[in-house]
Amino acid sequence: MFYRETGQFKTSYEQxxxxxxxxxxxxxIAVLLAFAIVGVPLLASDYLFLSILIPFLILALAAxxxxxxxxxxxxxxxxxxxxxxxxxxxxYNLVLRVPQLNFLVVLVLAGLIAAAVGxxxxxxxxxxxxxxxxxxxxxxxxxIDWTMARVKWLTNYSxxxxxxxxxxxxxxxxxxxxxxxxxxxxxxxxxxxxLAKNLVRGHIGRTWMAMRDMDVAAEIIGIRPAYAKxxxxxxxxxxxxxxxxxxxxxxxxxWEPLAFDINLSLxxxxxxxxxxxxxxxxxxFGAFFIVALPILLNHAPGWLGMTLSTAMVSHLxxxxxGALIVFFLIVEPRxxxxxxxxxxxxxxxxxxxx
Amino acid sequence: xxxxxxxxxxxxVLLAGLVAPLASGASAPGFYVEVVLGGLMAGVLYSLVxxxxxxxxxxxxxxxxxxxxxxxxxxxxxxxxxxxxxxWVAVPLAIGIMVLLxxxxxxxxxxPLVNQDSVAxxxxxxxxxxxxxxxxxxxxxxxxxxxNLGIPKEPVMILGNLFQGGILINLDDVAAALLAALxxxxxxxxxxxxxxxxxxxxxxxxxxxxxxxxxxxxxxxxIVWSVAGVVAVVAGMVWGSKLGVxxxxxxxxxxxxxVVILGGFTSIPGAIVGGxxxxxxxxxxxxxxxxxxxxxxxxxxxxxxNWFAYVLALLFLLVRPEGLFGEKIIDRV
Numbered sequence: 001m002f003y004r005e006t007g008q009f010k011t012s013y014e015q016x017x018x019x020x021x022x023x024x025x026x027x028x029i030a031v032l033l034a035f036a037i038v039g040v041p042l043l044a045s046d047y048l049f050l051s052i053l054i055p056f057l058i059l060a061l062a063a064x065x066x067x068x069x070x071x072x073x074x075x076x077x078x079x080x081x082x083x084x085x086x087x088x089x090x091x092y093n094l095v096l097r098v099p100q101l102n103f104l105v106v107l108v109l110a111g112l113i114a115a116a117v118g119x120x121x122x123x124x125x126x127x128x129x130x131x132x133x134x135x136x137x138x139x140x141x142x143x144i145d146w147t148m149a150r151v152k153w154l155t156n157y158s159x160x161x162x163x164x165x166x167x168x169x170x171x172x173x174x175x176x177x178x179x180x181x182x183x184x185x186x187x188x189x190x191x192x193x194x195l196a197k198n199l200v201r202g203h204i205g206r207t208w209m210a211m212r213d214m215d216v217a218a219e220i221i222g223i224r225p226a227y228a229k230x231x232x233x234x235x236x237x238x239x240x241x242x243x244x245x246x247x248x249x250x251x252x253x254x255w256e257p258l259a260f261d262i263n264l265s266l267x268x269x270x271x272x273x274x275x276x277x278x279x280x281x282x283x284x285f286g287a288f289f290i291v292a293l294p295i296l297l298n299h300a301p302g303w304l305g306m307t308l309s310t311a312m313v314s315h316l317x318x319x320x321x322g323a324l325i326v327f328f329l330i331v332e333p334r335x336x337x338x339x340x341x342x343x344x345x346x347x348x349x350x351x352x353x354x
Numbered sequence: 355x356x357x358x359x360x361x362x363x364x365x366x367v368l369l370a371g372l373v374a375p376l377a378s379g380a381s382a383p384g385f386y387v388e389v390v391l392g393g394l395m396a397g398v399l400y401s402l403v404x405x406x407x408x409x410x411x412x413x414x415x416x417x418x419x420x421x422x423x424x425x426x427x428x429x430x431x432x433x434x435x436x437x438x439x440x441x442w443v444a445v446p447l448a449i450g451i452m453v454l455l456x457x458x459x460x461x462x463x464x465x466p467l468v469n470q471d472s473v474a475x476x477x478x479x480x481x482x483x484x485x486x487x488x489x490x491x492x493x494x495x496x497x498x499x500x501x502n503l504g505i506p507k508e509p510v511m512i513l514g515n516l517f518q519g520g521i522l523i524n525l526d527d528v529a530a531a532l533l534a535a536l537x538x539x540x541x542x543x544x545x546x547x548x549x550x551x552x553x554x555x556x557x558x559x560x561x562x563x564x565x566x567x568x569x570x571x572x573x574x575x576x577i578v579w580s581v582a583g584v585v586a587v588v589a590g591m592v593w594g595s596k597l598g599v600x601x602x603x604x605x606x607x608x609x610x611x612x613v614v615i616l617g618g619f620t621s622i623p624g625a626i627v628g629g630x631x632x633x634x635x636x637x638x639x640x641x642x643x644x645x646x647x648x649x650x651x652x653x654x655x656x657x658x659x660n661w662f663a664y665v666l667a668l669l670f671l672l673v674r675p676e677g678l679f680g681e682k683i684i685d686r687v
Contacts, residue, residue, distance in 0.1 A: 131417045135611045139664035150653040315488040322485025329478045330466040
């Protein structure tokens with residue numbers, strides 16, 4: 001009844017190409033952003049920021065990056081946490097060795113370094129795909145994990161192998177309290193999300209999707225496979241590298257190489273499967289789901305008056321994740337984002353059935 | 355001819371890598387042989403897991419990420435049931451459980467996903483893997499358990515007259531190797547001589563052709579997942595008796611992925627040979643190449659066996675994607 005585009009005519013090309021062509025969508029996003037900027041800091045507690053909102057924003061960025069590669073370009077990767085760690089360690093070393101750089105510059109540089117490494121490990125994708133590529137990216141995961149743990153220069157010769165960072169300072173604005181961290185992340189993630197959204201509906205995104213849907217046909221209509229795949233690896237690793245730097249500096253503060261192990265890679269993959277492959281929005285749904293579910297599982301038994309051991313909770317978590325993944329692959333391969341789209345379709349017709 | 359030249363080159367490079375430490379005279383030959391033997395034993399374990407991968411991939415084209423979790427599950431089942439009953443009861447029971455599991459997986463996961471592309475199936479087995487890890491540890495417990503196969507664990511010295519100091523070797527390792535060999539022989543007989551085995555090979559060659567001559571695909575899948583479950587029980591017992599049954603089994607089993615790449619996705623002998631090569635390769639690399647790397651790049655310790663297998667597989671992929679023994683796949687990328 002309310003969600004209907006009747007009467008909204010497009011009279012110029014700008015309107016035709018708008019990212020959110022429907023007025024109600026624009027209002028919704030505006031209200032959502034206003035709530036996120038003003039409402040959430042007023043309402044949320046520090047616990048909510050530190051354990052849900054901050055990891056959610058960073059992981060949503062990482063999942064968006066992975067989604068560009070897996071969901072849009074169709075190249076599987078089980079090693080994306082490794083590119084996160086490249087971003088994190090690159091940022092650490094840049095801050096350490098070139099302290100006069102602004103962190104925003106560091107963030108971009110760290111992303112670029114991760115992109116270079118990602119392209120290097122993306123080279124096998126020119127010859128192999130599917131399962132073989134999965135193993136190639138697994139090689140990236142283990143090799144980079146090892147490099148970060150063993151090359152002393154990268155951790156500044158710290159004896160324990162872990163590194164720690166000082167709170168960020170952006171143009172004199174200290175990013176130290178949870179609220180400030182959240183606002184900073186919100187800004188970064190918003191910028192990169194708009195960028196990703198535009199990337200995938202532009203020329204390059206269409207190139208990727210053509211590659212995903214049928215590589216031979218794409219090549220015949222004049223898309224260079226090497227270009228399409230390597231750009232996908234580069235952009236994806238850039239996003240993930242930026243997310244890694246944020247994960248290290250804003251969320252963890254101090255970390256060791258184990259923070260970016262294969263479990264994080266698998267979790268990123270789960271986010272995009274559950275959230276929806278080939279959908280930016282889906283990355284956000286998936287990230288929220290994966291961040292919130294363990295916390296829910298930790299608290300739910302308490303509300304019901306039961307007590308579960310931590311081991312039990314983590315087992316339960318992996319049972320639920322595993323079952324959900326199979327469930328989504330069978331029932332709704334396009335994930336929560338598809339459910340959202342169906343909901344919107346229904347809303348347009350409501351209260352009529354057709 | 356060119357195809358063979360490729361293999362010859364690869365094998366000679368591998369051999370050169372293996373022999374180099376010995377030829378350089380950096381260490382006593384006895385020590386070197388011990389390292390190689392240790393690698394071979396680790397390789398047997400990888401081979402056993404890889405075997406399960408290959409079986410399932412051959413018959414259903416599914417890349418079973420959950421094989422490692424199946425090994426963990428089977429090992430946990432054997433270990434916990436053996437606490438209450440003799441081993442010869444526990445093992446058949448565990449096999450029964452794995453067959454049941456195969457039926458459930460076929461019914462709930464494979465059948466609804468039939469005709470999906472391989473990446474979707476890979477992710478589905480990832481889900482199965484997580485489910486099994488959690489479920490197994492919920493049902494059987496998540497401590498470290500022991501499986502006692504009744505084989506003495508003391509190392510025995512052999513060839514004392516040939517080398518200085520002789521070679522230490524564990525009897526349970528030898529038993530594991532024999533068990534693996536026996537398993538391969540039984541599987542080979544099963545695949546070559548029985549009607550079911552022939553049906554499995556037919557399905558592996560061509561699903562549609564097999565179906566059109568009346569081979570029931572669904573039953574074949576149950577059978578092949580059951581066989582993989584039996585292999586998982588054997589692998590789980592061997593690992594459990596050697597390293598104890600614990601969660602890390604499921605992670606180390608990831609090493610079976612490079613093994614099947616090396617040996618070829620569709621080759622049972624390839625899984626065995628690949629496992630042995632990776633096992634020996636990473637031990638030799640760790641012991642002899644590791645210190646060199648540490649010195650050259652000023653590293654904080656070795657540990658290159660964590661990635662050696664994967665990087666070896668990556669190099670293999672660039673040169674010979676079908677592996678040592680796999681069928682040539684022509685696939686435009």
